[in-house]
Amino acid sequence: MTKAGMVEQIKEKADLQTKVLAEKVYDAVLESVRDALVSGESAMFTGLGSFRVVQRAERAGRNPGTGEVIRIPSCKVVRFTPGKKVKAMLS
Template sequence: MNKRELIATIAESADCTKVAAARALDSVLANMARAMERGERVTLSGFGSFRVVERAEQKGRNPQTGSALIIPAHNVVKFRPGKKLSAKFKLQ
């Protein structure tokens, strides 16, 4: 599912226009991004949580030339699924 399909699904289930659904989704995503920029964890009960973690500097290789290089330290967003979401995908 891409963003356009998600907006259409939201609009249908909330009985609103696609424009309103897009505005609401964009607002939610922007607020989540701002919270993570401040170092906060974003938790959606039953779905999961998003947080920013720092990756340390590490050694890597250029796949085209094979030469060694240093990948600088950087931040990445990590997602941890909640119990309800995880339970839907467990093998029985």
């Protein structure tokens, strides 16, 4: 789903008057999630799941062009863990 589709869904489901208001809601939610993740917190959505930042360990990789083994440094990544309801719906 694209941002436009998500904004349309928010407008309809929240019974908002305009798409501009729905887009402000969308932007505010994303900004709140981003702020939480940047500060090291997790962002939990009851009924959906949670986003959290984890440290990925350094590992060995391979250059696909040359086959040379390279070192991939450790880095922080965002992980999503689906909630029980989402897992059940997908099964």
